[in-house]
Amino acid sequence: MSDARLRLRYLEEVITLLFPPDLRTSARTLLPHRLVPRRLVPRARWHVGGRLLVGDGPDTIETHLSTVFGRRVHTVVRVRPARRANRKPVLEAYGTSGLLGFVKIGDSDRARRLVRHEAATLRGLPELRTVVAPEVLHHGSWRGLDVLVLSPLPITTAGIAPGTLVSAVAEIAALHPSGAWHGDFSPWNLAAGADGRLLVWDWERFGTEVPTGFDALHHFFQSALRRMRPPVAAQACVAQAGRVLEPFGYATGAARLVAARYLITLADRYSADGHQPLGDPVTWLNPVLDHLEVLP
Numbered sequence: 001m002s003d004a005r006l007r008l009r010y011l012e013e014v015i016t017l018l019f020p021p022d023l024r025t026s027a028r029t030l031l032p033h034r035l036v037p038r039r040l041v042p043r044a045r046w047h048v049g050g051r052l053l054v055g056d057g058p059d060t061i062e063t064h065l066s067t068v069f070g071r072r073v074h075t076v077v078r079v080r081p082a083r084r085a086n087r088k089p090v091l092e093a094y095g096t097s098g099l100l101g102f103v104k105i106g107d108s109d110r111a112r113r114l115v116r117h118e119a120a121t122l123r124g125l126p127e128l129r130t131v132v133a134p135e136v137l138h139h140g141s142w143r144g145l146d147v148l149v150l151s152p153l154p155i156t157t158a159g160i161a162p163g164t165l166v167s168a169v170a171e172i173a174a175l176h177p178s179g180a181w182h183g184d185f186s187p188w189n190l191a192a193g194a195d196g197r198l199l200v201w202d203w204e205r206f207g208t209e210v211p212t213g214f215d216a217l218h219h220f221f222q223s224a225l226r227r228m229r230p231p232v233a234a235q236a237c238v239a240q241a242g243r244v245l246e247p248f249g250y251a252t253g254a255a256r257l258v259a260a261r262y263l264i265t266l267a268d269r270y271s272a273d274g275h276q277p278l279g280d281p282v283t284w285l286n287p288v289l290d291h292l293e294v295l296p
Contacts, residue, residue, distance in 0.1 A: 004035055010081075014080075018077070018105070019054035020055050020059065027052070027053055028053070029041055029043045030050035030052060033049055037050075040077040071095050073100065090102065093149065100137075104147075110273070114205075122134060123136055131200050134201055136148070150201070173213070173248075183203075183215075189201055213248045217262040221237045234284050237262070238291075263285055
């Protein structure tokens, strides 16, 4: 089944969940179009094609968010990939003045755990010097779903300085005496702030009791996966670990072992999620580990 059809099938489930069927309806538009569905927005008179009707009764996610914000709210629904293990409805909430926040919906046991964990993590973060995280504007329940609203971050188009990445990884690691990591320190979860700090969102995988540098390795590995097959990216992660982890004081041999621990941790996460986006670890992880003589 094509990606577009998978997204549309999942979107149908999301619409029923967030806009329960009602005699009253409102029109929405799929953008850029049905063949490449990415966002479901309130329909405007200049939109052509991609028209969908959603329930517009007294109890929709928009009426709920309007109560939360104390003003009229309309939403844009992101049409998410249907195959992600941590998939959940994600929306943009708008008022008359513009974007109010990003909304995550915990619609399954796994999604609820992730949403609640992110809310608790963000509320527990101290004020940081290098890292800027979203604020929790609201976390509550609606129709049995967890609803988390996070403040938007002032994203710029500026590039991220390597030194800023290193400082951010070290700052997050210092949040716990035995080490901590953001858990999904991927390029798409980071942006440069206008003041030179690093904007970091999606904290639902934050964890502790890990070696300093896991986030730097995750950033390298996820970047490599954009241009390499998983087995090659995993080999590159270990081979380049000395360079990636040098700013954190690791010798080359120790860095490679930390990289191996990172890859094993990631494989364990995928296994716990029941989702293998990189394929069977036997094909992408085992060949790397086989080249390492000793694991702690």
